[in-house]
Amino acid sequence: MTVRRSTSELTNRGTCEPRNPEPYNGSSLPPLIFRKGLDLKHEVAHVLAESYHSDLVAQIKENGFTHASGRLTVYLAREFGFCYGVDRAVDYAYQTRKRFPDREVYLTGEIIHNPHVNDQLRAQGIRFLSDAGESLDALTPNDVVILPAFGVTVEMLMALDKRGCTLVDTTCGSVLNVWKNVRRYADEGFTSVIHGKYWHEETQATASQAHGKYLVVLDRSEAQIACEYIRDGGDRQAFLDRFASAVSAGFDPDRDLQHIGCANQTTMLSSESLEIGEMFRAAVAERFGESEMAARYRAFDTICSATQDRQDAVIALLAEQQLDLMIVIGGYNSSNTYNLARICAEKLPTFHISEPGGIVSGQEIRHKPVGSKQEVTTGKWLPATGSIRVGLTSGASTPDNLVGAVIQRLDELANDVGGELPIPSRSPAPR
């Protein structure tokens, strides 16, 4: 039997107990939404292991997160790579393909921000609605659509429901937690101030949960502009021009910055999010007085524990080891990877590469410097003589096999063992 959902059930997922579908007997169309997998975990486990596991990385973990070989020593951060949300999203995507071999399976866009993983899904025939030539309007009730780990906007969800598609929802529980807080702010009449990237899928999805009143601030300097407006007012139009893409429709800074609730994209730099929350707290207190705080200010730290753990681990690694350089692996559009690179770049030469192929040779590395929009090639990046101490971490959307391939490549280059090393294939890196 087909199960239909009400509008509120679709848009208030954070507060509803997720519903498990009926067991699928293969004789009829399955229920329309899957939120707890598709009962095929064991059947796809070996494919996932083949695609993303690394024996070398497993061995290094057992060996105290250190890999010593000739003049090279690699120190892995104690927390790195796939987080629980990504693990689950990728698992569900593989289960979906297995469960619906004869139906078109779509993703709304990248399932996670890792080109290698997205390419692997494409290779299984999963289509991306974000690709040229694809259209949501062409979807039919026979199509299956996977929602990514960072969620989709309420508008997208409603549009998919209207098309009658079967949905496989992999939205991470930590993202749902942010939505819950943002909705609570909205219910209390507060404007959500979201520390995040307004162009990022997760922040767009979170903003759509704010019932129409939100402001997205990217960093301290944008927070400073908003805080000054709270304190002293200012040029309303200049404010709206400055945040044109980062506020809700009809936003009025004179009206909508009087009661605010802070939240953040789950993958931001934790220390910066806390600082921004404190900046807004101070601005509201200065404008309205401490006695008004309970009525005008809310905050809830919504950095996810996986992001926090990876940031803490890399900070610990930098404190514990004398490193020559740091390599951070992850998609260039991965927010959590970028923030790991930011932490490292403050301390030592850091190379954020999107894939093992970024290490072209001991003479050349293709990477994206912190603060740059472009990938660049840097020469003479690896010390040619003497011992080399390399720190390594990877973003929450980077599988272990890529980490293992990077270590193998470093080993080859540092110790000049020669020979071609297998590098997991993918399409060319964006330039």
Ligand code: SF4
């Ligand atoms: S980074 Fe955090 S919020 Fe995002 S998928 Fe992973 S665990 Fe979930």
